[in-house]
Each structure stands twice: as C-alpha cells, then as structure tokens.
Amino acid sequence: MSYLDASNMTGGYGKADILHGCTLTVEKGQIAVIVGPNGAGKSTAMKAVFGMLPLRGGSVTLDGTDITALSPQDRVKKGMGFVPQVNNVFPTMSVEENLEMGAFIRDDDFHDTMEQVYTLFPILKDKRHQNAGELSGGQRQQVAVGRALMTQPKLLMLDEPTAGVSPIVMDELFDRIIEVARTGISILMVEQNARQALEIADRGYVLVQGANRYTDTGKALLADPEVRRTFLGG
C-alpha cells in the first residue's frame, strides 16, 4: 500500500459532484503531480485529500491509517502539511513569526526545524525579521512552504506553488521541492506549469472532469504523444 492512498474519491461542494472516482497515491519520498485543464478538479482533489471537501464516496488513508473522517486540523496532527494557493502567509507578521505559527501545534522545541527551513531557504534567514507581506512573490511562497514544514509533515501538499512567479523563480522553487522530497517527505502538488512539473514528478496524474484520465510516471506522460497533444500543447 502506498504512503498516501486516496482512492475513488467522489464528492463536491453542493449537490453536484466535482470529483468522480478520483484516485491519487503517493509513495514515501516521491513527488506526485496533478495536472489537467482548467476546471478539471485538480485543486478540489487535493482539498479532498486534506479533508476540506466532504466526500460521498471513497477513502483516504495515510501510512495505512484511515483518515477519511478527520478534520484538516487533525490531519495536520497526523502528518499532513498543506500550502494553499493564495493567502498562504500571515502578511503583517515577520518571517520568523510565520514559521513559529506554523509550529503552533508543537509543544516541543522547534528551533531545529526552523534551522532546517532556513538551510533550505537561506533567503528567509536574511529576511527573518521582515514582514511576510513585504516580500516578493517567490519569497512569499518560500515562507508558505517553510510554514507548512514546521510541523515536520510526512506528506506536503502544494496547491500551485509556482502560480504568478517568474520562470527563474519557478525553477528555483522546483529545485527546493526536490530537496524536500529527498529528505523523505512525500509531495503531492497541483501545477499549472504542467511540463516543468512533470519533469520532476515521480508520478503524474492527468485529471479531466474530476476523474483520472492518464496516470504514469512524469517522464512517460511527457513522452506520450496523446498527452502531449491534448494537454501539453504539442
């Protein structure tokens, strides 16, 4: 069984379902990427994994434990970290305070974790007394990822981490995400920049209308002419 196993998820916000039997799995220390056209339910699928969407069918297990009935807060305690797409920092608080708030549920000493985050994102150490709202888009995303890492999650979920940042910053963010994965943390992310994201993905999911259309390794999906033609623009 995979580390994260979300199978046959069906559900939506109102009466109409958005997800129709969507299945996502992530192995330990691997990167899984969800891509697909607009309105395919990519972010919704991730929110369902995190418990922000009521499911009518299907189940979510993390490390063999069924967490389908847990609230997002309880899933954080079970080892999930979530970085929302927007509004993912505390803008009038300093970088360091943002990290401290990320560690709010921890009662032990979290300074080692903070140092690890600073090692991963050296720029944050330089700016640790600056307010997160005053940072550039890419730096703010680093704060957001750093905040989520403070609980020492086993699975980190990122909702379009590179939305609205420049290509150079995007490459840098992807490099950092690979580094995070090397430390043994599983990563599940939704990406608009499908081509670049699939390049670093151990596993890629192409969603269409709330259901899996193609599932394979990132490389295989990139090589698949059908996927290229329909979803990657040739």
Place this chain on the structure above:
Amino acid sequence: MELINALVALTNYVIIPATAYGAQLALGALGVTLIYSILRFSNFAHGDTMAFGTAVVILITWGLQAMGISFGPLPTALIALPFGIAVTALMMLGTDRVVYRYYRRIRAQPVVLVMVSVGVMFVMNALTRFLIGVDQINFADGERFIISARTWNQMTGMREPLTLRTTQAITVVTAAITVVALFWFLNRTRTGKSMRAFSDNEDLALLSGIDPDRVVKVTWVLTAALATIAGTLYGLDKSFKAFTYFQIVLPIFASAIVGGIGNPVGAIVGGFIISFSEVGLTYAWKKVAGYLVPAWEPDGLVQLLSTDYKFAVSFVILILVLIFRPTGIFRGKVV
C-alpha cells in the same frame, strides 16, 4: 517673559488636558481596534462597556472606602481597578456566550454584528444606569494636585498659573504601562502572536491549529481590561456619568479610524490627534494671543468653536478621513 507666559498658559490649558484626554481615547480606541481586527466588526457597545467597567470600579471603591482602605495620595479606585476588570471580563465573556457566539456560528455579515453590538450597547447602557444611577459621580480621592497653582507660584514666582492634577499624571502613566504591556503581549507571547495570526489570516490560522474560541476569549478579556482602564481614568480625570460614556464612542471611533482601524499604533496616534484637535479648537486663545501679540486686543475670546460643539470636531475629522483616506494614517485594514 511674555513668550514663557504664553507657553505656560498653553501647557496649562491645552497640552496637559489634551494629553490626558488623548491617553484615555487611545486606550478606548485600542479596545475598538482589537475587536475590529480579530472579531471583524465595529463594536458600538465599547463606550458602554467602559461605563459598566467604571461603574463596577466605583462600587468597589465605595466598598473599600467604607472599610477604611485607601491608597495614600493615590485614588482608591486604582486598588479597585483589577477587580473591576475581572468583573467586566466575566460580563464580556457572558455577552459573547449569550449573544455574539451565535452570530459567529452562523457566519453573520460584519454589518449584522455591528447592529448586534448596538443592541448590546442599549442593554449595557440600561444595566449601568440601573446599577449606579444617572447622576454625576466624583470618585477621585487622595491628593488632588501634584502641582497646584499656589505651589507653582511659589516655585517660579510666575503670575501665570500652571496646575498638574494627580489624575492627569496617573492617566498618562497608567496608559503608558497598559500600552507597553499590551504590545509586549501581542508581539512576544505565543497567545498574542496567535491572535495576530488569527487577525491576519483566519483560514491559515485555523490550518495551523490555532484555537479560534480561545483567541476570541482572550480578545474579550483584553478588551474588558482596556475598556475598564480607559473608563476609570476618564472618570477620575473628569467625573463619571453613564451618558457621557455613551457619547464618547464617537471620538473613540474617530481615533481608531484616523489612525487606521485594526492597527494598534494607529489607535494611539489617532487618540492624540483627536484630543489635541478637540481641545485646540475649543480653547479660548485670547490669553495666549494677548501674551504673544500685546498690541492686539481681540473683541471675542478667540475661540474657534464653543465647547458645546466639541463632538463636531471628531465628527468632521471622521468624515474627512473616510472621504480622503479611508485606511487611516497607518493603513489599517478595511473588511
């Protein structure tokens, strides 16, 4: 010499009273701003919370006086203050439990919560009058002056009087201590930081495991403390009358909005802007003008506005700020 006389007159009639009044407004505005940024509505009941808190402090003060307890040269009310805060905090927590919690649960719009707070204001106002009556009450005891007109005259030999009342000095000192303590709490403690996080980004705060109920409770307790301190200082400095506290909501809101609502530093700066404008515009400048321009003998009092119109000053400032810079001086947040 004339210049010094003018300065003494200015200090005596404008700077000292406006500083004390500004400190009281700043504490009031801090309470309003705290509720606004964390619970996300304008709390119109704040003035009457101040009245309630002060009424409790006065009742306890009378009790202490009856037992023969005094605070030497300082007003007995300062001993009663912590007890008054405790009672007011319980009152706030009770009000939240009975009234506000329901509207939070149903995720009511901020404007609905404002109307709810108006209702709370009327109930609280009636309760205060029921508790202590509608008359004017002076409850300041202890030493009346730090510098009286006579000691000033003996000290300096100057004809122009200068007085510093004990209550004015106490107001400024207490306000300073309160503000330092509040900022230390918000910026240095885990609970304080979690309150700022909740104010900044509620969803992310919930995601980080911050307990919203606890944040709300601590906010009400802090607000009760700020309101009771502000109300007691105002009552010591001037006098207590339930209805004046109802009126003081206007300058308090003006202070919070001028400074930038939701921003604690803005609330303090706003308090002093409003108090100095109010006192400056309603002061009769004839005496100071007489010292500075001896040749000029003005017909009137050189008073821009009658003191009856002092509330118009905060009202006009409020309107101007809302038209030209709705976010206030320190860019508060507007939900």
